[in-house]
Amino acid sequence: MAAAMVSSAGGLLAMLNEPQPSLKHHALSHLNNLVDRFWPEISTSVPIIESLYEDEEFDLHQRQLAALLVSKVFYYLGELNDSLSYALGAGPSFDVSEDTDYVHTLLAKAIDEYASLRSKAFESNEMVDIDSRLEAIVERMLEKCITDGKYQQAMGIAIECRRLDKLEEAITKSDNVEGTLSYCINVSHSFVNRREYRHEVLTLLVKVYQQLSSPDYLSICQCLMFLDEPQGVATILEKLLRSESKDDALLALQIAFDLVENEHQAFLLSVRDRLPAPKTCPVEAVQAVETTTAPTENPSGDVPMADGTPAPTIVHETDPVDATYAERLTKIKGILSGETSIQLTLQFLYSHNK
Secondary structure (H helix, E strand, O other): OHHHHOOOOHHHHHHOOOOOHHHHHHHHHHHHHHHHHHHHHHHOOHHHHHHHHHOOOOOHHHHHHHHHHHHHHHHHHOOHHHHHHHHHHOHHHOOOOOOOHHHHHHHHHHHHHHHHHHHHHHHHOOOOOOOHHHHHHHHHHHHHHHHOOOHHHHHHHHHHOOOHHHHHHHHHOOOOHHHHHHHHHHHHHHHOOOHHHHHHHHHHHHHHHHOOOOOOHHHHHHHHHHOOOHHHHHHHHHHHHOOOOHHHHHHHHHHHHHHHHOOOHHHHHHHHHHOOOOOEEEEEEEEOOOOOOOOOOOOOOOOOOOOOOOEEEEEEEEOHHHHHHHHHHHHHHHHHHOHHHHHHHHHHHHHOOO
């Protein structure tokens, strides 16, 4: 109510020249609340306010208030670079949770600036000096998004700023981890243009998937396909095929069909060739075959009797578990090679031929 009755900021600006720190603090606090109305008048005193910010003998909190006030004035003047520079100097006084155009605009600029520097460092493989205050603002924004449950917004900022640590934190703290992972996969394919960085994101997602109590093997295999890691897919398929659960075996076959739909034939054949063959156990068996030898005459004239001796042979027996695995392996290799899909298509065409 009192703020609505103020018609000029002249009195508060005059207090900035007073020697008492308490009067300066009072003036800065109230000017920050009135700057959106009286910024043209306050802009004439920017040098005085800047000198307060630069005065090291001045109280730290009051210096931050001075920086915030200058930042707001520059924002209304359209000088966003200077505005962001002073906002960084404002420290905690710059409230990222404040719902104003000023805060939203500077946050967007801070994130763009930070993302640009991070991308430059990644692409050039060189150390890029990033202002710790700028990084602090971005991290405060990420923490606020995660705390407020805005996980998709947090993931978008984290991906744009190449902060995989914050991306993992946003995913693991979300209410629906699997849904969040699926969203993140779509984002990485749609908005991450550089192949190397997209691989880093997908590698992180595979790690998070594998940490789940019930891993989504289908999504993991799709990520591994994009990463061109056939051995990882073959390992998962073998594990499912060797499982005692019939559902796991069916899941392996379903994964194979889904991978075939991507039409990456070279990758599919590589996965097929990496699936190990079933183990066989050698067992020694005896065949009752008599071998006869022709009688030979010894010097004494006696004729020795011919004896029949059994001939041992090696027979390979397959363990029942491996027999089941072998049957499933034959099916999945047919799917991965494309033969099963072709047969099913032909069967459909023949059955509907008129």
